[in-house]
Amino acid sequence: MIDDTITNPANETYHLMTSAPVEKLIVKQAIPTITIMMVSGMYNMADTYFVSFLGTSAVAAVGVSFSLMAVIQAVGFFFGHGSGNFISRALGARNAADAEKMAATGFFSAFILGLGIAVSGIIFLSPLARFLGSTNTILPYARDYLRFILLGAPFMVSSLMQNNLLRYQGRAFFGMIGMVSGAVLNIGLDPLFIFVFHLGIKGASLATMISQTLSCILLFVVGYTGRGNARILPGNFSPSLNKYKEIIRGGSPSLLRQSIAGFAAILLNNTAGAYGDAVIAAISIVNRVFIFTGSAIIGFGQGFQPVCGFNYGAKHYDRVKKAFWFCLRFSTVLLIILAAACFILAPDIISLFRKDDPKVVTLGAFALRAQCFSFPFLGWILLVGFMLQTMGKGIPASILAFSRQGLFLIPFIFFLVPGLGVLGIQICAPLADFFTFLLSLPLGIRTLRKDLA
Numbered sequence: 001m002i003d004d005t006i007t008n009p010a011n012e013t014y015h016l017m018t019s020a021p022v023e024k025l026i027v028k029q030a031i032p033t034i035t036i037m038m039v040s041g042m043y044n045m046a047d048t049y050f051v052s053f054l055g056t057s058a059v060a061a062v063g064v065s066f067s068l069m070a071v072i073q074a075v076g077f078f079f080g081h082g083s084g085n086f087i088s089r090a091l092g093a094r095n096a097a098d099a100e101k102m103a104a105t106g107f108f109s110a111f112i113l114g115l116g117i118a119v120s121g122i123i124f125l126s127p128l129a130r131f132l133g134s135t136n137t138i139l140p141y142a143r144d145y146l147r148f149i150l151l152g153a154p155f156m157v158s159s160l161m162q163n164n165l166l167r168y169q170g171r172a173f174f175g176m177i178g179m180v181s182g183a184v185l186n187i188g189l190d191p192l193f194i195f196v197f198h199l200g201i202k203g204a205s206l207a208t209m210i211s212q213t214l215s216c217i218l219l220f221v222v223g224y225t226g227r228g229n230a231r232i233l234p235g236n237f238s239p240s241l242n243k244y245k246e247i248i249r250g251g252s253p254s255l256l257r258q259s260i261a262g263f264a265a266i267l268l269n270n271t272a273g274a275y276g277d278a279v280i281a282a283i284s285i286v287n288r289v290f291i292f293t294g295s296a297i298i299g300f301g302q303g304f305q306p307v308c309g310f311n312y313g314a315k316h317y318d319r320v321k322k323a324f325w326f327c328l329r330f331s332t333v334l335l336i337i338l339a340a341a342c343f344i345l346a347p348d349i350i351s352l353f354r355k356d357d358p359k360v361v362t363l364g365a366f367a368l369r370a371q372c373f374s375f376p377f378l379g380w381i382l383l384v385g386f387m388l389q390t391m392g393k394g395i396p397a398s399i400l401a402f403s404r405q406g407l408f409l410i411p412f413i414f415f416l417v418p419g420l421g422v423l424g425i426q427i428c429a430p431l432a433d434f435f436t437f438l439l440s441l442p443l444g445i446r447t448l449r450k451d452l453a
Contacts, residue, residue, distance in 0.1 A: 013170050014091060017310035022323040030303025032176035033167060036183075037299035041292030043183040043211075047204050048288050050190045052353045054141075056360060058201050059353065060277045061141035063284020064132045065149060065205075067265040069156075072117060072149075074258030076157040079110035080164025082251025085390055087230050088168040088306055092313025096230065103165055103223070104236035105243050110161040114154030121150040133269025137277060144202045152209030155216040162219035162232070169230060170306045174222045182215030249394040253385065257401035264405040267413055268425065275422050278357060282364035283425065285353045290371055290429075293338045294378060297331045301382045308390045317452040324387055324448065331379030339375035342368055367426040374433030381436055384444035391451070396443050403439050408432035 017025065051058050083106030090099040121128055129142040159178065166175040186207050193203025223232040265287075272279040304327045311319040342349065350364035381400070388397035409432035416424035416431075 014094065014310065014314075017170055017307060018092070018314045018316055018319070022307055022319050023326050025307050026300075026303050026323055026327060028303075029167075029170060029172050029306055030300045032172035033302040034296050034299030036163065036172075036176050036179045037295035037302075038292070039180045039183040041288075041295040043186045045288050045292055046187045046190055047208070048285060048353055050194050051201055051204050054194075054201055056281045056354060056357050057135075057137045057277050058141045059284060059360075060138050060280040061134070061145050061201060062204070063280055063287070064129070064134050064138060064142050064269050065145045066284065066287065067132045067262045067269065068121070068128070068146060069149060070258055070262035070265060072114070072153050072156050073160060074255050074262065075113055075117065076110060076160025077164065077254035077258055078251035079106045079113075079157070079247060080161040080251070081168075081254040081389060082106065082247030082249070083161075084164045084168030085250030085309060085392060086246045087165065088170075088309030088390070089313035089392065091169060091230070092310040099230040100233065101236045101238050102243060102246070103230040103232050104234065105239055106165065106247060107158060107161055107220075107223070107232045108234075108237045109239065109244075109247075111154050111158045114157035117157070118150045118153040121153070122147065125150075132266050133273055133280065135273050135277060135280075138273075138280070141201050144200065145205045148202065148205035148209040152212045155209075156212040159212055159215040159219055162216070162223050165223065165232075166219070166229065167302055168306050168309060170310065171229060172303065172306070174229075175219065178215045178219035178222060181218055182211040185214055186211035249392060250389065252394055253389045253397035253401035256398050256406075257385075257404070260402055260405040260410075264409045264413070267410060268428075271413055271417050272422075272425055275425070278359045279363060279422055279425065281354060281357070282350070282360045282367060285350055285360070285364050286367045286371060289342070289349055289368060293342060293375075294335075296338075297335060297379055297382060300327060300331055301386045303327075304383065305386050305390045308387055312391050320387070320391075321448055321452050324383060327383055328379055331383065332376060335375045335379055339372040342375075343372040346372075363422065363426070367429075370427050370430045371433075372430075374430040374437075377433055377437035380444065381433070381440045384440045384447070388443065388447060391447070393447070393451070396447075400436070400440055400443055404432050404436040407439070408435045 048059060048062055051062050083102045086102050087099040125143055125146060129139055129146055134142040163175040163179050166172060189207035189210060190204055193199045193207050197203060199206065220232065223229060268283060269280055272283055304323055307323045308320050346365040346368040347361055350361045354360040385397060385400050409428055412428035412431055416428050
């Protein structure tokens with residue numbers, strides 16, 4: 001029996017997602033998600049850019065703190081992808097009541113866990129900063145930066161969760177409004193707080209906290225009142241073992257990917273710290289540039305997910321495969337272009353952040369050029385991961401999500417750095433990407449040939 005609890009707009013979305021040309025659908029869904037990813041990437045780079053005026057140790061502190069932000073994001077993606085995957089399949093199967101209960105359960109669970117992160121992090125602030133990789137010179141900056149990041153953790157988790165929730169429903173435009181508004185505000189507040197109000201690095205993290213809070217509020221208003229959405233209603237908060245099993249099944253790949261990325265970054269920071277703050281600063285800048293250049297592809301892949309989820313739930317497997325190959329062709333071409341541009345302009349790109357420190361520029365330019373060799377493989381890796389996760393194939397999706405850092409990057413740090421020193425730090429990430437690609441090949445081919453036959 002068809003559940004029409006969510007009124008006509010949801011029915012229109014169902015017919016659109018399961019019958020319109022997949023190329024147009026993906027582009028329509030991808031434009032807001034690409035915008036979100038690129039603006040968020042710009043805000044991350046802006047944070048690093050404005051903080052760079054405070055010195056190399058301050059830049060390194062932002063890089064150290066990024067590890068914690070990766071863990072906070074992991075929680076948001078876990079609940080967003082876990083509940084969102086279920087919701088997209090439920091809407092594809094015309095089951096709106098279960099979709100709304102999952103939306104509320106995912107949101108309030110995410111906010112509560114975000115509060116737990118904030119409280120525990122503030123209580124153990126100094127040990128946390130040390131654990132993340134702070135040296136004696138980085139520690140004062142890291143403490144100041146982390147304090148407001150932790151205060152904003154519940155809102156960061158919740159805004160990421162809600163953005164993904166809307167995206168999986170084919171409503172990425174509304175998610176874009178909330179996320180981009182916060183990111184633009186962050187970019188504007190950074191120089192105001194750092195230089196005008198003379199708050200230094202504290203100003204950068206305060207700007208982040210305020211912007212994340214605004215994004216959370218805007219997205220909640222959309223999720224609570226949006227006509228045609230699986231609304232977030234307090235009365236629908238109904239935690240249960242079955243719901244959390246679904247969230248774990250759909251969200252574990254994201255949790256593993258982000259959490260292990262955070263742990264790998266912590267390990268890399270601690271390893272790089274033995275070679276000086278300049279190495280940490282260089283790697284931090286390269287990571288921000290890498291995230292920004294890859295943001296368009298991640299956004300494009302996220303535009304693929306609701307199309308995949310709706311059509312997989314409706315058993316239109318031919319449309320899932322057609323959407324996958326379209327995204328792969330586009331992403332691979334774009335990644336090759338981006339790799340060439342970054343390789344040529346690497347010293348100039350790094351100089352934007354620390355032109356007064358030649359050592360940072362030299363180290364960062366080499367690391368960025370090394371990373372460029374792995375760019376063309378990222379499209380296949382990301383799309384296979386998105387496809388497996390959206391189809392609810394938790395085990396292979398989790399293996400792939402874990403592999404980049406857990407199977408390859410972390411072992412490379414242990415085995416390459418002792419023998420190669422700084423060179424090992426610079427090349428371990430692109431090597432990890434290449435081996436992840438080799439692992440993802442059979443997983444993707446099997447899914448396309450057998451599970452979508």
